[in-house]
Amino acid sequence: MPIEMMIRKLRLHSELVQDDLSALRSIVTPVKYFPQDAVIVREGDISTQSCVLMSGFAYRSKVSEHGKRQILSFHIAGDMPDLQGLLLKKMDHDLTTLSPAQVGFMSHLALRRVIAARPSLGLALWRETLLDSVTFRQWIVNLGTRTAAGRVAYLIAELHQRLGTMGLVKDEQFSFPVTQSKLAEALGLSIVHINRVLQSFRAQGVLDFRKQVVTLRDIEKIVELGGFDDGSL
Amino acid sequence: MPIEMMIRKLRLHSELVQDDLSALRSIVTPVKYFPQDAVIVREGDISTQSCVLMSGFAYRSKVSEHGKRQILSFHIAGDMPDLQGLLLKKMDHDLTTLSPAQVGFMSHLALRRVIAARPSLGLALWRETLLDSVTFRQWIVNLGTRTAAGRVAYLIAELHQRLGTMGLVKDEQFSFPVTQSKLAEALGLSIVHINRVLQSFRAQGVLDFRKQVVTLRDIEKIVELGGFDDGSL
DNA sequence: CGGTGACTTGAGCTTTGTCAATCGAAGTGG
C-alpha cells in the first residue's frame, strides 16, 4: 500500500483527520513505475501536477552555467519533492530517480480544489514545503562550514534519521543507491576525494558504503564528525 | 510609508485584490526600530509572530556544532524572513539585523485568522515561503559549485537584482552594510580570502566594495563570474 | 571476449585556510 508512505509522513508533522487524508488519497493517480535515472520533472517545465514518491529514491539537481551539476537533496518514500510547483509554476531544478521508483501524481487542479475545501490540509502541505526549506538550510550549513569528511558524515546521519522515521533502517543499515560521482555532486567535492573519504571511514570503522548499502559502524563518531542535530521541530 | 515595501514585494509574485492587502496591512503592528546587530529572533525560540522588514537589512544564520556560523541569507526591505514560523513553531536559525532596521510584526493568531478568511492571501504567503526556498537552492549551487570569486560575484549579482526590483539601486550602486567577516560566513570562505577576492575585483575594475557600498563596474563580468541567472519564475 | 561504468590509486598542483602582524578609523575616558 505505497500511498500510505505519504500519509505516514504527513502525519508525522500535522494533525489531520481521516476525512482530510481520504480526500488527499482520492486525488492521487495510480502509481507509475519509473526506472533508475529517469527524469520525473525537468528544470524549466511548467508543472501541472506534483508527485509523491511511494517507494525508491530520487534527487533534485540544478546545473550551474559552468556545466557543473549540484544535487540539492535526496528523497525517499513519502516525500513530495515537487510540491512547490503548485504555486511556482516554472520548475527551477530537475527531479530524477536514483533507483527504480513508484510515483503517484496529484494534478494541481485537484490539489487546489481539495485545499480550498479543507484548509487544514492546505496548511499541512504548506508545512511540508517548509520542512523542505529546513533541510535546504541545513544543507547550506553543511556545505559552508564542514570539511569533506564532515559533509559525508552529515549526509549519512541525515538520511539515517529520515529513513529511520519511515521504517527503512534495519540493523543500522540502509539502502542508498547512489554512485560516488553523485555523492560528489551533492557535497560539492570531487569524485576522487569522496572516494578517499569513504575509504578512510571504512578503514577507521566509522561506516561502510558498499554495493549501494550503508552500514553504520560507529554512530557516535558519525554524529560527531557530521555534527548532525536531529533538530526536532 | 514603509509598510508598502511588503505590499510591493507581495504583488510582484501574486495577484491580490485591495481587500487582501488591506486585511494584511491591518494586522501589522506599528513599526519597531532595531539597532544594528540586534537579534530579532533566535534559534530555538517558539515563534508567535512573524516579521516584515520595512527598511534596512537583516540576515539569517545558524551555527554548526563546531561553533562555526553560517549565514543563510540576506534580507532587504519587503522581506518576511521568518514567515515559516507560522507553521514551524520552533525557529531553526537566528534572524539578526545587519543595519538599523524598521520591522513590523504580525501575530500568528491574526495571520491565521486573516488567511482563513482570505484563502488567496494564504496562497500568496505560501508562495513567498516557496520563493525563499528557491533562493536557498541557488545558494546551495553557489556554495557547491563555484570558486571563491564566483561566489562573491553571485552574491552581489543576486543582491543587485533583488534590490533593483525594490527600487534600491541607483547608478549601479547600492548599500550593503556587511563586514568582510560576515561575507566570509555567508560564502563559506575565510576572511583573508574574501579580502583578497575583493581586492582583485577592485583591481580588475569588476566591482568596488567600500564603506558598506557596492559599486558595480563591469556587470557583464560579474554575471559571467557568478553565473547569475535571474531565473524568472 | 570486448566494452562500459564505477571505483581506486598515485603524483603534482591550486585554491583556500591559518597564523601573526600591522594599519587605520572611530570611540572613550581623562
Next chain:
DNA sequence: CCACTTCGATTGACAAAGCTCAAGTCACCG
C-alpha cells in the same frame, strides 16, 4: 586634545585540503 582601546581591513609567509590528470582495476553485460 591625547593616550588607549577596539574593530575591521590588509599583508606576508606558510600549511593544508581538496582538485586534476592519468592510469589501472574490477564487476557486469551483451
